[in-house]
Amino acid sequence: MIRPATPADVPVLHALIRELAEYEKALDEARATEEQLREALFGPDPAAHALIAADDASGEPVGFALWFRNFSTWTGTPGLYLEDLFVRPQARGAGHGKALLSALAAICVARGWSRFEWAVLDWNEKALAVYRAVGARPQDEWTVQRLTGPALAALAAQAPAPADGGNPAGPYAN
Numbered sequence: 001m002i003r004p005a006t007p008a009d010v011p012v013l014h015a016l017i018r019e020l021a022e023y024e025k026a027l028d029e030a031r032a033t034e035e036q037l038r039e040a041l042f043g044p045d046p047a048a049h050a051l052i053a054a055d056d057a058s059g060e061p062v063g064f065a066l067w068f069r070n071f072s073t074w075t076g077t078p079g080l081y082l083e084d085l086f087v088r089p090q091a092r093g094a095g096h097g098k099a100l101l102s103a104l105a106a107i108c109v110a111r112g113w114s115r116f117e118w119a120v121l122d123w124n125e126k127a128l129a130v131y132r133a134v135g136a137r138p139q140d141e142w143t144v145q146r147l148t149g150p151a152l153a154a155l156a157a158q159a160p161a162p163a164d165g166g167n168p169a170g171p172y173a174n
Contacts, residue, residue, distance in 0.1 A: 001053070001054045001055075001056055001059070002051055002052070002053055002054075002099050002100060002102075002103045003051065003052050003054065004049070004050070004051060004052070005041060005049075005050035005051060005052050005064070006042075007038060007041075007042045009050070009052055009061065010034050010037050010038045010041070010042075011034060012052075012061045012064075013037055013041075013050060013052075013064055013066075014032070014033075014034045014037055016061070016063065016064045016086055016088070017030055017032065017037075017064075017066075017084065017086075018030050019086065019088065020084055020086035023086070023089075024121060047068060048066055048067065048068040048083065049066070049067055049068065050064055050065065050066045050067070051064065051065045051067075051100055051103055051104070052064055053065075053087060053091075053096040053097075053099060053100050055091065062087060062088050062090075062091035062096055063085070063086055063087035063088060063091060063096045063097065063100060064084070064085070064086060064100075065082060065084070065085045065100040065101075065103075065104060066082075066083045066084045066085075067080050067081060067082045067083060067104060067107075068080075068081055068083065069081070069113075070115075070117070072114055072115055075114040075115070077112065077113055077114040077115075078111070078113045078114075079108070079113050079114055079115030079116065079117060080104055080107060080108050080113055080115070080116045080117070081117055081118065082104060082116070082117070082118035083118075085097060085100055085101070085118070085127075087100075092126075097127075097130050098130060098133075098134060101130075101131075101134055102134075104116060119144055
């Protein structure tokens with residue numbers, strides 16, 4: 001069973017995110033708190049959305065997908081970016097991952113969005129096999145770029161002063 005996450009799911013989402021980080025050998029990088037997740041998913045201006053995969057028999061959460069809307073300047077339409085998808089090891093092979101992907105695809109189609117994209121670790125062969133089975137294709141000519149920490153701060157410090165004198169939400173925010 002796939003369902004939208006609710007505020008009551010924040011503790012289990014937090015736990016699942018930490019399990020995913022451990023699986024990806026990056027537990028020390030998973031610093032999000034339950035409070036941050038609650039605000040990001042259910043605050044007045046949600047930054048992301050989540051679906052829960054629950055065991056059909058028990059209703060117990062066994063996985064999740066966390067996503068947000070992006071935008072394609074080429075198609076002129078929004079799209080869906082899947083930030084994280086995780087199914088607990090003991091629940092794998094029962095179709096929960098594919099059901100989460102199908103539910104996300106249905107969101108795209110229902111809203112008229114043109115793209116559904118995500119990144120995957122190149123060593124995650126099981127996930128890659130699932131993605132190939134549903135028809136996803138790698139974008140080999142593209143590489144992910146990321147700025148964080150001191151490099152992000154250093155580049156931000158080089159930004160020219162905004163014409164309007166600044167905005168508390170960021171100097172160039174609308």
